[in-house]
Amino acid sequence: MxxxxxxxxxxxxxxxxxxxxxxxxxxxxxxxxxxxxxxxxxxxxxxxxxxxxxxxxxxxxxxxxxxxxxxxxxxxxxxxxxxxxxxxxxxxxxxxxxxxxxxxxxxxxxxxxxxxxxxxxxxxxxxxxxxxxxxxxxxxxxxxxxxxxxxxxxxxxxxxxxxNGSGQTVKAANQLIVAGNIELLAEAIVFLEAYGVDTAAAVKVLGGGLAGSAVLNQKAQKMLDREFEPGFRIDLHHKDLGIVTAAAREVGVISPLGAVVAQLMASARANGDGGLDHSGLLRGVERLSGRTAL
Missing domain, CATH: 3.40.50.720 (NAD(P)-binding Rossmann-like Domain)
Structure with a gap:
């Protein structure tokens, strides 16, 4: 030891x-x-x-x-x-x-x-x-x-x-994937709620199909409950997406969806949500949809 x-x-x-x-x-x-x-x-x-x-x-x-x-x-x-x-x-x-x-x-x-x-x-x-x-x-x-x-x-x-440095490069890719998944999960939940669907049931069936993911398993309930006590703060994910953006530019790689989610993460932070868990991206979808963030 x-x-x-x-x-x-x-x-x-x-x-x-x-x-x-x-x-x-x-x-x-x-x-x-x-x-x-x-x-x-x-x-x-x-x-x-x-x-x-x-x-x-x-x-x-x-x-x-x-x-x-x-x-x-x-x-x-x-x-x-x-x-x-x-x-x-x-x-x-x-x-x-x-x-x-x-x-x-x-x-x-x-x-x-x-x-x-x-x-x-x-x-x-x-x-x-x-x-x-x-x-x-x-x-x-x-x-x-x-x-x-x-x-x-x-x-x-x-x-x-x-x-040395390879671990950080792979982590940057990880954060890109996670941010995209969280944003799309947030959009899906706001969409489902707008139609009055039983969201708990919807999340269960979505988790059993191709839409299932670790992000859905860990973050969907936080979104449904509007409980954003930080496990990983928006401030830190904003930092990580800045790493992705800069590193991609250095090697000439284009990441169009990554650029969009980086801006949405920055918007969440600018709206005072930086201290929330990154599942708090749901609040940004609500704001954009004209639905007051709770």
């Missing part, structure tokens, strides 16, 4: 860190808001007062923070991971960030004597709690194999997809 520093104990990071404790690892967590360490401590982990304290004795350093600047600050910032971790430590970045930033940080990490993989996850809060995440991993094969016991403790589908 490893000593693991886990930096970033938010909606996703906290249950992931707890599952690592349950798997037998010694986990030392750090979060800028100290109260977020409570669940980890209750599970048998330890809370650190700084990144330096968290990583100084760690074999593995896991990072789960919101965006590219946050990862850069955690790893390469003043008194961050690179300044305090032991040589040879394995860094696992679970965050979803720009592939080019991942490649730059990986190069710096290796120059400074560390091993590093990018391992963004999909599955939302439920997947994190259930240790059932899908994890797409970029990095050297040896580093992937070294990280596998840690990845298996938090994920169900763990796949090495290529060199």
């Amino acid at each position: 490893s000593t693991i520093a886990f930096i970033g104990l938010g909606i996703m990071g906290s249950p992931m860190a707890v599952n690592l404790v349950k798997a037998g690892h010694a986990v030392i967590g750090f979060n800028r808001s100290p109260q977020r360490s409570a669940a980890l401590v209750d599970a048998g982990g330890t809370a650190a007062g700084s990144i330096a304290d968290a990583v100084k004795d760690a074999d593995v350093i896991a990072v789960m923070v919101p965006d590219s600047p946050d990862v850069r600050d955690v790893l390469a910032g003043n008194d961050g991971v690179f300044d305090n971790a032991r040589p040879g430590a394995l860094i696992i970045d679970f965050s979803s960030i720009r592939p080019d930033v991942t490649a730059e940080l990986a190069s710096e990490a290796m120059e400074r004597g560390f091993r590093i993989i990018d391992a963004p996850v999909s599955g939302g809060e439920v997947g994190a709690i259930d240790a059932a995440l899908s994890i797409m991993v970029g990095g050297a094969e040896d580093d992937f194999l070294a990280a596998k016991p840690v990845l298996d403790a938090v994920g169900r589908t763990v796949v090495h997809v290529g060199p």
Whole structure:
């Protein structure tokens, strides 16, 4: 078993860190808001007062923070991971960030004597709690194999997809697919409600056919209940679609439906829905349809 520093104990990071404790690892967590360490401590982990304290004795350093600047600050910032971790430590970045930033940080990490993989996850809060995440991993094969016991403790589908940055590229594609599915599910539900259909029954039968999906299974009831407590916030999905848009432009790939859903996500955010779960895209469909968002 490893000593693991886990930096970033938010909606996703906290249950992931707890599952690592349950798997037998010694986990030392750090979060800028100290109260977020409570669940980890209750599970048998330890809370650190700084990144330096968290990583100084760690074999593995896991990072789960919101965006590219946050990862850069955690790893390469003043008194961050690179300044305090032991040589040879394995860094696992679970965050979803720009592939080019991942490649730059990986190069710096290796120059400074560390091993590093990018391992963004999909599955939302439920997947994190259930240790059932899908994890797409970029990095050297040896580093992937070294990280596998840690990845298996938090994920169900763990796949090495290529060199550093590849995990982030696959995650961007994942977020494109998920956003499109959520938007179309929202449009379908507003359509069904407008005709007075029994929506619970409709969702059940749709889930049994070709329209069935993990998005429908996890998000339809939230839409029907208008219950948008965040499992994955619109703010973060907006960020991810910005990554998709920029990366697609760099390689000359056209994503017309992706561009539309990126604008709809931006509209939701502009209308004050950024803190809601991404199933809150339903509210945007209601606004466009002249039906007051509840």
